[in-house]
Amino acid sequence: MRTYNLCILGFGSIGRALVALLLKKRQELQTRYAIDWRLTGLATRRLGWLADPAGLDAQGLLRGEMFAAQARQEENVQDWLARAEADVFFELTSLNVETGEPAISHLRAALERGAYAITANKGPVVHAHADLQEVARQHDTRFLYEGAVMAGAPIFAMFRDALPASRLLVFRGLLNSTSNVILTEMEGGRTFAEAVQIAQEMGITETDPSNDVDGWDATVKLCAISTVLMGIPLKPHQVVRESIRGLSPEMVHAANAQNKTYRSVGRLERSADSVKASVGPELLKRDDPFATASPASLISHFELDVIPGLTMILHAPSDSDMPRTVAYDVLADWLRALER
Ligand SMILES: NC(=O)c1ccc[n+]([C@@H]2O[C@H](COP(=O)([O-])OP(=O)(O)OC[C@H]3O[C@@H](n4cnc5c(N)ncnc54)[C@H](OP(=O)(O)O)[C@@H]3O)[C@@H](O)[C@H]2O)c1
Secondary structure, three states: OEEEEEEEEOOOHHHHHHHHHHHHHHHHHHHHHOEEEEEEEEEEOOOEEEEOOOOOOHHHHHOOOOHHHHOEOOOOHHHHHHHOOOOEEEEOOOOOOOOOOOHHHHHHHHHHOOOEEEEOOHHHHHHHHHHHHHHHHHOOOOEEOHHHOOOOOOHHHHHHHHOOOOOEEEEEEEOOHHHHHHHHHHHOOOOHHHHHHHHHHOOOOOOOOHHHHOOHHHHHHHHHHHHHHHOOOOOHHHOEEOOHHHOOHHHHHHHHHOOEEEEEEEEEEEEOOEEEEEEEEEEEEOOOHHHHOOOOOEEEEEEEOOOOOEEEEEOOOOOOOHHHHHHHHHHHHHHHHHHO
16 A cells, blocks of 8 residues: 655645545545555645645644644745655646746646646646646656546546547537526526526626636637647637627527527637637537537537547536536546556
8 A cells, every 4th residue: 555645735616625535535545546645735825835744634624724823824835845745746726827827836846856746727738738748757757637627527538548649630619608508598588697697696607707708718728628639739819719798689589590509619620730719609500419418518529530529528517516526537637647
């Protein structure tokens, strides 16, 4: 039985869900994989940086104990990882769309000490994928990020492990459930503002919905997919982005009358070594699989040089399911890192 020292940076909804999942799966990890863990580092911006190579009290931390008394403030990440004797670093902090920092530097520091570095944060994938992979290679470790896009549908692992020597030519996806819930509510006769309010009541959108309705969330996901699965680095400003705000109730009703429906669709189309990328509303026939899935579902459709069409559907994840689903991807990345 090997025991790994785990360090978690970010203790929001995903960080907490990960600690709860680690506790729940402890026995299964011991019996099926002959591994155990101790949580030796936990940190957040406001609460401070905790480290103890003998292991922190994970249950107590979930109950909100320990931080105030024992955490250090303003710790350098290298020193914190060293104090915690980290074998595995989970980077679960907030997204910085513009630069991906400071998450990129934190992941690099973990890789440079030979730890596995795992994130659910799209920023480092979009802004530093090749660089972090290279640092991982140099230090004989792994950088993995399955939870960053379409958590619960292991698209990156599928390409890496199950689709060798394939080339992704076209991607088409419903990457943001909020936009599609809003469009469906507008079809039912609601105004845009009423539809946004319904999405907020379902708990799938923030008070300021612009990240979703203006296509930013889907744009960053498309950039991650192009960068990793097509090997073509893509930045948010290179994606042609159209908000669903431009659709009036009249346009949505007119589509409905013709047995059609609008969905906000993300697209990548490869040509030689470049990619055309767009996010925005598209008019679909009612029987299009993108229109028949429930509006809160997420869909990724891939067209490869060796497979004409392959689709993954994540059925209507609720807000309360999502952190657990992302935490599972993060845990699974750790197990995948150990498999190599
Ligand atoms: N929630 C989802 O459904 C979902 C799905 C897929 C991917 N993700 C990604 O997973 C990551 C975590 O999401 P979340 O929902 O857990 O976010 P969250 O609830 O907002 O928590 C973020 C955590 O990161 C900490 N943090 C932020 N910046 C930091 C910094 N510079 N240094 C140290 N700690 C920092 C915050 O600490 P303080 O509170 O002390 O500031 C907080 O503990 C994000 O990148 C998100 O995009 C989330």
